[in-house]
Amino acid sequence: MSQILDAYRGLKLRDRMSGAPGWVRKVGMLLVIAFAFYLPFLNILPFAYIRTDLTSSGSDWASVLFLVVVYMIVAVGLNVVIGFAGLLDLGYVGFYALGAYSVALFGSPSSPVVEAIQNRFGLDETWAVPFVMCIPIAIVMALIAGVTLGAPTLRLRGDYLAIVTLGFGEIIRITARNLDNVTNGATGISGVPVPPGPEIDGRSFFNTIDAERWYWLALSILILIIFLAFRLEHSRVGRAWLAIREDEDAAAIMGVAAFKFKLWAFAIGASVGGIAGLLFGSKQQYVEPNAFMVNLSFLFVAMVVIGGSGNIYGVLLGAFLLTYLPERFREFQEWRPFAFGVALVVVMILRPQGLVPSRRRAREFEDRKVEAEEAAADA
Amino acid sequence: MLLEMKDAVLSYGKIEALHGISLEVAEGEIVALIGANGAGKTSTMRGLSGVRGLASGSVVFDGEDVTKLRADQRLRKGLVLCPEGRGIFPGMTVTENLNMGAYTRKDKEAIEQDYERVFGLFPRLLERKKQVAGTMSGGEQQMLAIGRALMSRPKLLMLDEPSMGLAPMLIQQIFDIISEIAQQGTTILVVEQNAKQALSRADRAYVLETGHIVKSGTGVELLDDPTVREAYLGVA
Numbered sequence: 001m002s003q004i005l006d007a008y009r010g011l012k013l014r015d016r017m018s019g020a021p022g023w024v025r026k027v028g029m030l031l032v033i034a035f036a037f038y039l040p041f042l043n044i045l046p047f048a049y050i051r052t053d054l055t056s057s058g059s060d061w062a063s064v065l066f067l068v069v070v071y072m073i074v075a076v077g078l079n080v081v082i083g084f085a086g087l088l089d090l091g092y093v094g095f096y097a098l099g100a101y102s103v104a105l106f107g108s109p110s111s112p113v114v115e116a117i118q119n120r121f122g123l124d125e126t127w128a129v130p131f132v133m134c135i136p137i138a139i140v141m142a143l144i145a146g147v148t149l150g151a152p153t154l155r156l157r158g159d160y161l162a163i164v165t166l167g168f169g170e171i172i173r174i175t176a177r178n179l180d181n182v183t184n185g186a187t188g189i190s191g192v193p194v195p196p197g198p199e200i201d202g203r204s205f206f207n208t209i210d211a212e213r214w215y216w217l218a219l220s221i222l223i224l225i226i227f228l229a230f231r232l233e234h235s236r237v238g239r240a241w242l243a244i245r246e247d248e249d250a251a252a253i254m255g256v257a258a259f260k261f262k263l264w265a266f267a268i269g270a271s272v273g274g275i276a277g278l279l280f281g282s283k284q285q286y287v288e289p290n291a292f293m294v295n296l297s298f299l300f301v302a303m304v305v306i307g308g309s310g311n312i313y314g315v316l317l318g319a320f321l322l323t324y325l326p327e328r329f330r331e332f333q334e335w336r337p338f339a340f341g342v343a344l345v346v347v348m349i350l351r352p353q354g355l356v357p358s359r360r361r362a363r364e365f366e367d368r369k370v371e372a373e374e375a376a377a378d379a
Numbered sequence: 380m381l382l383e384m385k386d387a388v389l390s391y392g393k394i395e396a397l398h399g400i401s402l403e404v405a406e407g408e409i410v411a412l413i414g415a416n417g418a419g420k421t422s423t424m425r426g427l428s429g430v431r432g433l434a435s436g437s438v439v440f441d442g443e444d445v446t447k448l449r450a451d452q453r454l455r456k457g458l459v460l461c462p463e464g465r466g467i468f469p470g471m472t473v474t475e476n477l478n479m480g481a482y483t484r485k486d487k488e489a490i491e492q493d494y495e496r497v498f499g500l501f502p503r504l505l506e507r508k509k510q511v512a513g514t515m516s517g518g519e520q521q522m523l524a525i526g527r528a529l530m531s532r533p534k535l536l537m538l539d540e541p542s543m544g545l546a547p548m549l550i551q552q553i554f555d556i557i558s559e560i561a562q563q564g565t566t567i568l569v570v571e572q573n574a575k576q577a578l579s580r581a582d583r584a585y586v587l588e589t590g591h592i593v594k595s596g597t598g599v600e601l602l603d604d605p606t607v608r609e610a611y612l613g614v615a
Contacts, residue, residue, distance in 0.1 A: 243479055246468040249430050252450035253460045255483035255531060360470040367469035367513040 036219055039065055040212035052327045059327050062211035066283060068323045069218040070276050075303045075319035076222070076229050076312060077272025082301065083310035083358065084233060085265035086245030087154070088162040091169030092300045094149075095142045095270040097292035099277025101176060101183065102138035104287040107131055107193035112182055131193040135278065142274025143267050145172075150266035154259060157248075169297045177289040188288025192281050206282075214283045221279070225272060229312055232268070241265060246364060306347050308354025310361040317356055380439075381406045381566055382427070382458070382535055387436035389419075389426045396422040398590040399436065404535060404568050409561050411577040411598065412570045413611055414587030420570040421463060423587065424539045427568075428460035429453045441534060455483055457534030461524050463543055469513030473504055476512050476523055480530025490530070496563075497526040500556050518549040525553075529560065536560065538569040542576065554580055574611035578602045586611075 020028075040062040042048055053061045074096060081089045105113045106129040114128045129137070153164045176183045183189065195217065197205025206213055232238050240261040243251035252258050281287045299322060307318020326336050347355065353362045382404040389397040397419050404410045414420050425431040427438060429450035437446045440458045448456075468476050477497060481490045498505040501522045507515060512523055521541055528536055541557065542550040554576050561567050571577035578584055581598035586607060594601065601607050 239479070239482070242471070243468055243482075246470050247466065249450075250462060250466050250468060251479075252430060253428060253454065253462060253466075254479045254527070255451045255454040256479075257449070257451045363470040363511055363513055370513075 033223065037216060040215055050328070052324075052330070055331065058330060060211055062215050064324065064327045066211055066215040066218055067280075067327075068320055069215060069222050070280050071300075071303065071323045072316050072319040073218070073222050073225055073276040073279070074273060074300050075307065075315040076225055077269045077276065078300050078304050079309065079312060079315040080229065080232070080272065081265050081269035082304050083315065083361070084238060084241040084245070085262055086241070087262060087265060088158065088301075089165045089266075089269065090162050090297050090301060091149075091165035091167065091172075092269070092273055093292050093294065093297040094169040094172035095145060095273030096277035096280070096296070096300075097169075097172050097176065097289075098142045098145050098270075099138045099274030099279075100281030100287045100291070101189075101277075102141045102274065103131070103134040103278045103281050104189040104192045105183065106137050107134040107282075108189050108191040110191045111189045112184060128193065131195050131282070134193065135275075138274045138278040139271045142270045142277075146267040146270025147263060149270075150263045154262045154266065166294070166297070169292075169294055173289050173292045173294070176292070183289075186289060188286060190286045192285045192287055194282055194285065208285065211283075214279075218279050221275065225275070226312060226316075233312070237261060237264060242360065302344060306344065306354060308356040308358060308361070310358030311354065311356050314354050314356035314358065318354070321355075380404065381441060382568070383437075383439040384423075384427060385437045385439075387423070387426050387438070388434040389422050389431060390434050395434075396590055397426065400426075400587075400590070400592055402585050402592065402595075404566060406566055407561075407564070408582045409558070409567045409569065409580055411581035411584040412568065412587055413572070413574040413577055413584060413601075415572070415611075417589070418587040419590040420572075420587055421539055422590075424460060424462075424537055424570055427537060428458065430460070451483075454531055457532070458537070459528050459531050459533035459535070460537045461528035461539065461541070463539040466539075467512045467520050467524050467527065470511065472509050472511055473507050473515075473523055474509065476527050477504075477530050480527035483531065489532075493530055493532065497529055500529075500559065501526050517544045518546070518553075521545060521549075521553060522556075525556070525560075529565075533565055535566045535568060538567065540570055540572060542571060542573045550576060574607070575602075578607075 042051065048054075051061045052058045052064045074092070078089065078092050081087050081092070105111045108114060109126050109128045111128075117123065118125065118127055149165065149168050153161060156164060177186050179185065194204060194206040197213075199205065203209070206217070240251070240256045243254065243256050244258050244261060248258050284291075303318040303322050304315045305318070306322065307316065308314025322340075326340070329336065332339070351357070353365050380403045384400060384402050386399045386401055387397055388395065388399055400419070400423060402410075402412070412420055412423060422431075426433050429445070429448055429452070433446060437444060439445065440453070440456055443456065445453050445456060445458065450460075468479060471479070477494065481493070484490055503519060504522055504526055507519065512520060515523070521543075525538065525541065538557065541553050545553065550573060557567060557569065558580055569577055569581070578598045578601050584596065584598050584601050585592050586594040586601065594604070594607065596604070602612075
């Protein structure tokens, strides 16, 4: 029954979309983007009910939107690793933390690293690496971490890789907590720089009050990353990932250097995670190890899997639901983890391929099911 | 010799699957490797194609030692494996699967020619161009696997159990096509459980038993060999 519904709902909208002429799709896309930019000001009933600040205990609407978009960036990045290349990475929070810590360590005038540089070169106490320079630093740090983690571990398959990456995420957090003279340990680092911008009303453009500006910035970056991810999916590299995911041995037999492409997926995924972490750290203007607990890794994986591994629209939806819903229903406090657990189980039973599955992934699921049934019949 | 495997030992953990196998394939030949289930046929293929490294021994292809090369590097030299059973990409369409066969190639025009060649050999694939490979029948999947391997322009095409799970009529048809591919100038090494078909088509053949080569000779010789007849052809 559920499968019939899938076939009906999942495919219908998509077929209609891909059947529409090019300009209709473009206009539709622009409308969606325009609406996304307008969201912080949404105040028309009944749509305003989606806002999270309707009650006094609610969270700031624009800040929630910002977090949703940051996690969408995470989901798109993790989707490259899990969805495209088929590698289960349970330590993605490590790259996210690295991005946040990079901008904090090099950009904050009060970080031990910057202080060391100040002393070494006799620089002013307010000197720090400018924010714009922190972006490439964060990306490169995450990229290096991705390659360092990937090079020895990507020879492992499936569950083994998952366990090693799980350890990696924790190593990053524990190192950040214990390396007192580099990261300030559990105290964390304050004074994380914000992006440059014109001063308005005596405040810098990106400040702690006007969260919608952060949201717009993150949204712009998200759109760019989505665009790049689509290009990547349909490139030669994307085809290699697809082949590896479907059958690694067969891919190797067809001349795909599997290890190289898996490492690429890891590195690209890592740097996108780094960018998301950078945005998060910069908006908080404060970075501490407890913000990067291992449960965040699970949340990230859940976004990808629930949304529809391998489908960019799917993982965006997954990130939205898992970030937005808990914020919207804050008044149910302690019931939220329970609801999350139930929702996860329900989705895995009814739609194991995710809410908006990738067609290919759905087919791979079918194929594996048939294989398992044949194996069971043989035995 | 186009391909030479010497004293190849291949193991899975502590279990040794091949205990020192030596075989040769000359250019233009059809060579068959026959044996029962678990004799080490697929392991031999894995060792030759580089999917699994050898514990000891060597593989020389086209005058070059490829023992240390990975599978994708061996493919670039022209040593191509067509894997058994479901070795195709199930989520890709027929065309996408064939595209993967030409993954390492950049010569667009020659690729076009090879498409026509493959569709000429397997008109069925042309009809099913846009079908998802995982939804096709076993015979069609086998044709696709062979077609995909041809797309990488092999010097030596290694076929792992092309007849597995196919109806007798289809087996006949697949072997006709293999002979045709050989006539078009591709050297072939075929691993088979269906000894009768394989031996009647092969110039030479090896008999594999529990990781050892126990017999070799021309196809006709082995077809007439009493022990082979008894063990593999079901005639006393």
